């Protein structure tokens with residue numbers, strides 16, 4: 001097929017696709033509330049994907065039809081109201097529409113010239129996020145794929161600072177034959193921070209975790225002793241503002257105070273916990289994070305924008321430019337007044353996450369997003385009440401935020417038997433498919449940890465979820 005013909009074919013297909021997509025989109029979005037969290041029989045259905053590369057292909061209409069069919073047979077309804085696994089937000093209507101448009105326009109936000117609007121919307125949306133979270137306006141920000149990469153930005157900047165404190169430039173000279181960067185935190189550290197420290201050459205096992213109990217709560221005296229022993233050497237402290245099992249926080253203010261007495265960079269992982277600052281009901285948990293040197297927050301969790309979308313804020317813009325320098329003769333120069341976002345973060349080519357973030361903040365503002373956060377707090381409390389109403393459900397931690405740690409406990413079982421029972425019940429909930437929720441551990445105890453982060457979830461959904469856990473649990477004892 002020569003160039004002219006393929007151009008003609010594609011232009012014709014696109015016109016037809018618009019009509020096809022209109023129907024598919026309506027079905028996808030309007031049916032979301034009623035679909036179960038998981039479609040049963042996915043393993044069997046997915047076998048149909050295994051086929052040789054087509055030689056000339058079936059065309060767009062048929063391939064999209066096939067995709068829709070496969071999705072109907074093997075999808076997880078993660079955007080729906082019954083998905084409480086991990087921490088998965090929904091999509092606000094404005095965010096969803098804006099994100100679709102970002103794809104339709106094929107917007108690239110590497111540098112100003114390839115999308116003046118995409119780049120400027122990113123900077124504006126980041127300014128709005130700073131307002132929403134009460135962060136210093138002087139902080140520099142960047143949009144990335146999620147909290148893992150936002151942690152990467154914060155900690156790569158920390159590493160750059162640490163090297164400069166020792167008189168060398170990590171991004172230019174590397175780290176071989178250099179001292180180890182000390183990293184101190186509590187037992188609440190998220191797996192993504194460990195992954196990032198592995199990527200940054202620090203190594204997972206070099207992270208010092210100071211816990212005073214088997215939940216992982218900070219032992220601040222032990223941390224202070226370790227900092228004293230460093231005797232002024234630069235170090236990184238990670239504050240975990242929101243841990244994933246029960247939504248607890250490290251003592252933010254105390255840790256910052258300690259860090260300031262020593263020579264420390266403070267990074268806050270507030271992937272979902274930073275949203276505490278959006279509601280006066282829970283803002284105190286994250287009091288003081290505005291004093292940090294770098295901060296992580298996710299959008300695809302509690303901001304309810306589509307995957308993937310996370311944000312890093314760093315106090316010293318210069319460190320970002322040195323850590324992520326990206327230069328060549330054909331690329332914009334560093335002193336060009338028009339911004340090149342691809343030179344202050346890990347991605348060079350990057351999609352327009354800004355569209356969805358800007359659109360949702362424009363559409364619903366501070367109050368709308370506060371309502372989303374508080375709706376999820378209310379839903380979490382409503383679910384906690386269900387654990388009281390059902391004799392066989394047991395709350396396993398105080399409900400501070402949007403996560404409820406609980407277990408099935410019909411009575412008469414040892415702790416170890418309960419752990420095994422809840423582990424198996426976790427698998428049964430997934431196999432059942434009506435809801436999606438995961439298990440984890442608080443100390444030695446196996447728990448369920450549903451996280452409510454989606455505006456779509458209603459009281460009736462969590463009532464039904466409690467009833468399903470009881471029903472499946474009763475079937476196992």
Ligand SMILES: Cc1ncc(COP(=O)(O)O)c(C=O)c1O
Pocket residue numbers: 086087145146147148149190192193242243244269270271272298310
């Ligand atoms: C506290 C915390 N940090 C980091 C992450 C990683 O986020 P992402 O999957 O967006 O990279 C998560 C994800 O749940 C999280 O809860």
